[in-house]
Amino acid sequence: METLSRAPATEIEVSSRFVRYATLGGTWGAWLFDALDATIFSFVILSISNTFGATLGQVVSIAAWFLLATGIGGLLLGNLADRIGRKRALLVSVLTYATGTLLCGFAHSVTELSVYRFAVGVGVGGLWSAAVALVGEVWPATSRAKAMALMQTGWSAGSLLAAIFAWTLLDASDPASWRHLFIVAAIPAYGVALLILVFVKESPVWLENREFLRNNKNKAGLLEIFKGDLRKTTLLALAISILGMYGYWIIMTFTPTYLQSVLHVRIDQAPVFLVWTGLGATLGYVLYGELAERVGRRQAFAAFFFGIALAIPVFAYGARMIPLQDGRLAWTTGNIAIIGVLSALLGFFTGYFSGFGAWYAELFPTSVRSTAAGFCFNFGRVSAIAGIKLVPMLIPVLGFTLTYCMASMTYLCAAALVFTLRETQGTQLTSGN
Structure with a gap:
């Protein structure tokens, strides 16, 4: 039984080329700094531990709070995007994660830093929810997966920029240099917010649906995604996100520490x-978009999930095979190239992330699109808390390498689970769906 009355399937006037690319450019920039602010933490775990005299487990708990916040932000700001518009929610998200990151640079304790990283997580989670709904509704079905893939390259660009900032600003002789990293990372995001305010237009699909909701007693509430026919779709999409995120955040959080x-x-x-991971991921995002348009969303997801399940042990054991000199890695061109190739391979198969946006946008109706996509994607990230908290406990028992490689199992499960959801390739998004 339907629980949410739907608007008639009204054809929306196709957005102009300028509007489409302005939307893509704005969301790409927002997603870039979203990634930058999300990933810089992995570079400073040990530095923060030394600054505050905290254990590794205590500092890792900050990452757990961040991931929990992405789920809350994805649900609350995602629902906000369904109610007040994609553009406004996008702006709220950018300003939230930028301000939270800026404050991280002035934290005086692990507890205070946890609060600020929680704020960053709320903004990070909310941004994806609004961005995928906006891009999905502005771009036509024939090129939607490619547009989402291009938007997703903002994440690899942000990760790459985080690495460059860390490389430039972190100083092994200055234990407080991690503060500079947070401050510098926050400032450009305010410029992106200004560009979105000026150049990005509201989704015409949402505007059309807004008029319907104003005259319909059934409003799109937070719980609508768990009612009627949407319940099964929501839970299956969430399960796929959980499996995909669990492995990814173990890799992103612990690989720098693993190498150290x-x-x-x-x-x-x-x-x-x-x-190198960012460079590989950029190629993976783009090629995933091409593959999804050719063979469909499900087959593309399965191929990339299987690929990364193989790439993780190749990276972990390949790195261990590099000979050490005087007890540490010799920083030679050859060794850097080996690490680079292994990292790029690992990054390439994270290209599946460019598929969540198009698939989830096509699975859910306009009235709950941002809420549903944000919930499934970001509460998948929340599940990664279990992995992040578990890793420090398993390392003394299994060793770092085997613990790291256990992430592959989740990807093999995800590859099978994608076929439980319907294929949506070619779906037209109107105010009614």
Whole structure:
């Protein structure tokens, strides 16, 4: 039984080329700094531990709070985007994560830093919800997956920029240099907010649907995604996100620390991993979009999930095979190239992230599109808390390498689960769907 009356399937006038690319450019920039602010933390875990005299487990708890906040932000700001518009919610998200990141640079304790990273997480989670709904509704079905893939390259660009900032600003002789990283990372995001305010237009699909909702007693509430026919779709999409996020955040959170622990690289050398991972991911995002348009959303997801399940142990054991000199990695051109190739391979198969936006936008109706997409994507990220909290406990028992490789199992499960959801390739988004 339907629980939410739907607007008639009204054809919306196709957005102009300028509007489409302005939307893509604005969301790409917002997603870039979203990634920058989300990923810089992995470079400073040990530095923060030393500054505050905290254990690794205590500092990792900050990452857990961040991931919990992404789920809350995805749900609340996602619902806000369904109610007040995609553009306004986008602006709220950018300003939230920018301000939270800026404050991180002035934190005086682990507790205070946790609060600020929680705020960053709310903004990070909310941004994706609004962005995928906006891009999905502005771009036509024939090129929607490609547009989402291009938007997703903003994440790899942000990760790459985070690595460059870390490489430039972190100083092994200055234990407080991590503060500069947060401050510098926050400032450009305010400029992106201004560009969105000026150049990005509201979704015409949302505007058309808004008129319907004003005259319909059934408003799009937070719980609508768990009612009627939407319940099954929501839970299956959430399960796929959980499996995809669990492995990813273990990799992104612990790989710099893994390289420091196994190869004994310095804190200012570890960012090389993210540079190459970002380059590989950029290629993966683009090629995923092409593949999804050719073979469909489900087959593309399955291929990339299977690929990263293989890439994780290749990276972990490949890194261990590099010979050490005087107990640490010799920083030679050859060794950097080996780490680079392994990292790029790992990054390439994270290209599946460019598929969540198009698929989730096509699975849910306009009235709850941002709410549903934000909930499924970001509460998938919340599930990664379990992995992040579990890793420090398993390392003494299984060793860092085997613990790291266990992430592959979640990807194999995800590859099978994608076929439980319907294929949506070619779906037209109107005010009624």
